[in-house]
Amino acid sequence: MAGLIHLLIALMLVSSVVCTDSFPHIFELSARPWLYQLGLKYHKHMMLEDVPDSEIKYYADRGITHIYLLGVWSIGAYGLNHDRTDAGLLADYKNILPDFTTADIIGSPFAVTKYTINPQIGTTSDLKNFRDRLNSFGMKLILDFVPNHSAIDAPTATSNIDLYVHNTPSQSAPFDRSIMTENGVYYGKDKYGYVWTDTAQFNYFNADTVKARTADLFAVAALADGIRCDMAMLAVNEIFSGIWGSTVSTRGYTQPSTEFWQTAIAAIKSRYPDTIFMAEQYWGMGDKLLSLGFDYVYDKEGLYDTLSGLSGGDESSYIWDIKNYVKNTLASGFLDHGAHFIANHDQDRAVYHWGVDWRADLAGMVTFTVPGLRFHWMGQWEGHRNKLDIHLRRQKTEAADEVCVSFYDMLLPILRDHKVFHAKDAxxxxxxxxxxxxxxxxxxxxxxxxxxxxxxxxxxxxxxxxxxxxxxxxxxxxxxxxxxxxxxxxxxxxxxxxxxxxxxxxxxxxxxxxxxxx
Missing domain, CATH: 2.60.40.1180 (Golgi alpha-mannosidase II)
Incomplete structure (x- = not known):
C-alpha cells in the first residue's frame, strides 16, 4: 500500500512540479558560526561581504551545487535574552562547550522577527551579492523559512495579534505563562507538547495568516534559489488541527478547505518557477508534503533511521532492512524526492551518532550514492564529533578525523565527475x-x-x-x-x-x- 501511495505521488509530481534536471548536492553552513570560523582563520571580523571567493570555490570544487545558509534572518532582543538566561539552555551549553561565554550565545535562527537580513552578517545587498558569487561558481543559494512561529518580539506579534493563536484576558482564567506570553499569545509547540518559549504560534486557520505567511515566503524566494521549510508538517491542516483546532475554534476558526503549502508553493512557483522547496518533516508526513508541492522531504525516518539500525536484530536483519528500504523506495519513486543526510544541525554529529568513523562513512556510502537530494553539514567532512549548537557561534575544538577526511576526498570527486549520480532521467x-x-x-x-x-x-x-x-x-x-x-x-x-x-x-x-x- 505504501509503495502505491509513493507511486501516485511520484506521478502527480511529474505533472505538477517544475524541477531542474539534476538532483541537488547541498552543503549546510550555519551563517554566523561559519563567519566566526573564517574570522579566526583570516584574523579579522568577518561579514558576508568579506568571504573570499576561495572559500566559495572550495565547495564548488567538491561538487556542491547548493549552499544552504542557515540563520540569515533578523532575530530580536527577546530571543537573545531568552537564550542567554534560560537555565536548561545554559546547562546544555556547558555540556557542549564548557568554556562558553555570553558572547558565544548568538540566539536561535528559528525565532525570526522579520525576513530581513540580520545586520550581524550584512545587508540585503551583501546577501544578493553572495548569491551572485555562488551562481558564478555554478552553485545556488538555499535559505530558511520558519512557518510555524515567529519570535515573541516580531512586529506582528503586537500589531496584529489575530495572526496568532491567542486567548483573551479573563480574571477567572489567568494566562498560563508556561504556555503563553503575557498578552495571551501561545508559544509555538509540536504535537507532543514540546514548547518553544522564545516563539509565538501562528494561526493557520486564519485566512489573513495564510496571506501574511505567503508574503513572507515571497520575501525569502526573492533572495534564494531554494527554501528549506522548518518543521513543515506543522502547517498542514490535519497536524495544526490536532494541536490547535480546539483552541482556535473558541474564536470561531475552523479548518480551511485548502492547504497553506499547496496554495503558497503554487504562488511562489508561478513567479519563481525554479525555486526548490525542501521540507523538514517527521511523523510520516513526507508523502503528504510531496503531494502539496514540495520537491524534497527529509528522509530522516526512512533512510537515516534504517541506517541507524533502529529496528534492532542481528547483522543480517540490519543489512536486509537497508537493502529493502532502498529497493522499495526506489521502485515507488519516493527515494528520488528524499533529502538524504547523515548529519545536520538537528541531528548529532555522524561519527558521534554511529559511534566510530568507519560506521559513519558506511552510512555516507549509502546516503550519498542513492538518488535524491544529498545533504552535508559543516564539520562532517572533517569527522567532527563535537556538536555545533544552533544557539552558539562555535563548538569545542577538535582535530580532523583522517579516516573521514580520506573518505570524502575519495567519494566527493566520484560524485562530482559522473553525471549519472545527478541526472533525474538516469x-x-x-x-x-x-x-x-x-x-x-x-x-x-x-x-x-x-x-x-x-x-x-x-x-x-x-x-x-x-x-x-x-x-x-x-x-x-x-x-x-x-x-x-x-x-x-x-x-x-x-x-x-x-x-x-x-x-x-x-x-x-x-x-x-x-x-x-x-
Whole structure:
C-alpha cells in the first residue's frame, strides 16, 4: 500500500512540479558560526561581504551545487535574552562547550522577527551579492523559512495579534505563562507538547495568516534559489488541527478547505518557477508534503533511521532492512524526492551518532550514492564529533578525523565527475548479484546516455563477493570496466558482463564504483 501511495505521488509530481534536471548536492553552513570560523582563520571580523571567493570555490570544487545558509534572518532582543538566561539552555551549553561565554550565545535562527537580513552578517545587498558569487561558481543559494512561529518580539506579534493563536484576558482564567506570553499569545509547540518559549504560534486557520505567511515566503524566494521549510508538517491542516483546532475554534476558526503549502508553493512557483522547496518533516508526513508541492522531504525516518539500525536484530536483519528500504523506495519513486543526510544541525554529529568513523562513512556510502537530494553539514567532512549548537557561534575544538577526511576526498570527486549520480532521467536499478554472500552487498546500476555506473556497497563486517549483470554494456569482445575508488581498469568480455555479470569482491563495510560504456 505504501509503495502505491509513493507511486501516485511520484506521478502527480511529474505533472505538477517544475524541477531542474539534476538532483541537488547541498552543503549546510550555519551563517554566523561559519563567519566566526573564517574570522579566526583570516584574523579579522568577518561579514558576508568579506568571504573570499576561495572559500566559495572550495565547495564548488567538491561538487556542491547548493549552499544552504542557515540563520540569515533578523532575530530580536527577546530571543537573545531568552537564550542567554534560560537555565536548561545554559546547562546544555556547558555540556557542549564548557568554556562558553555570553558572547558565544548568538540566539536561535528559528525565532525570526522579520525576513530581513540580520545586520550581524550584512545587508540585503551583501546577501544578493553572495548569491551572485555562488551562481558564478555554478552553485545556488538555499535559505530558511520558519512557518510555524515567529519570535515573541516580531512586529506582528503586537500589531496584529489575530495572526496568532491567542486567548483573551479573563480574571477567572489567568494566562498560563508556561504556555503563553503575557498578552495571551501561545508559544509555538509540536504535537507532543514540546514548547518553544522564545516563539509565538501562528494561526493557520486564519485566512489573513495564510496571506501574511505567503508574503513572507515571497520575501525569502526573492533572495534564494531554494527554501528549506522548518518543521513543515506543522502547517498542514490535519497536524495544526490536532494541536490547535480546539483552541482556535473558541474564536470561531475552523479548518480551511485548502492547504497553506499547496496554495503558497503554487504562488511562489508561478513567479519563481525554479525555486526548490525542501521540507523538514517527521511523523510520516513526507508523502503528504510531496503531494502539496514540495520537491524534497527529509528522509530522516526512512533512510537515516534504517541506517541507524533502529529496528534492532542481528547483522543480517540490519543489512536486509537497508537493502529493502532502498529497493522499495526506489521502485515507488519516493527515494528520488528524499533529502538524504547523515548529519545536520538537528541531528548529532555522524561519527558521534554511529559511534566510530568507519560506521559513519558506511552510512555516507549509502546516503550519498542513492538518488535524491544529498545533504552535508559543516564539520562532517572533517569527522567532527563535537556538536555545533544552533544557539552558539562555535563548538569545542577538535582535530580532523583522517579516516573521514580520506573518505570524502575519495567519494566527493566520484560524485562530482559522473553525471549519472545527478541526472533525474538516469535509469537506476536495484540489483541482486549471485554468489553465496551476494546478499551482503547493496548494488545499484545507474545509466545515463553512454555512461554506466555500478555501485556495490558491502554492508557486512566481512569481505563479500557477487556477480552482478550489466545487461546494457556496449561492445563486443573485451571491453574496459574501471573501478573508481582504486583507479584500476579491467578488461572483461562484454557477453560475460551482459549475461553472467561483473564479478566484484568488496572489502568489509566499504564500496566499489565501476564505470562502463552503455
Amino acid at each position: 535509469r537506476i536499478e536495484y540489483v541482486e548479484g549471485s554468489d553465496n554472500d551476494a546478499w551482503k552487498i547493496l548494488a545499484l546500476r545507474m545509466e545515463h546516455g553512454s555512461e554506466g555506473v555500478l555501485v556495490a556497497i558491502n554492508l557486512s563486517k566481512e569481505s563479500a563477493s557477487a556477480s552482478i549483470p550489466l545487461p546494457h554494456v556496449s561492445g563486443a569482445g573485451n571491453v574496459t570496466v574501471k573501478e573508481l575508488v582504486s583507479g584500476t581498469a579491467y578488461s572483461r568480455d562484454a557477453d560475460t558482463l551482459r549475461n553472467q555479470g561483473l564479478f566484484v569482491e568488496v572489502s568489509s563495510n566499504y564500496l566499489q564504483v565501476f564505470t562502463y560504456t552503455v
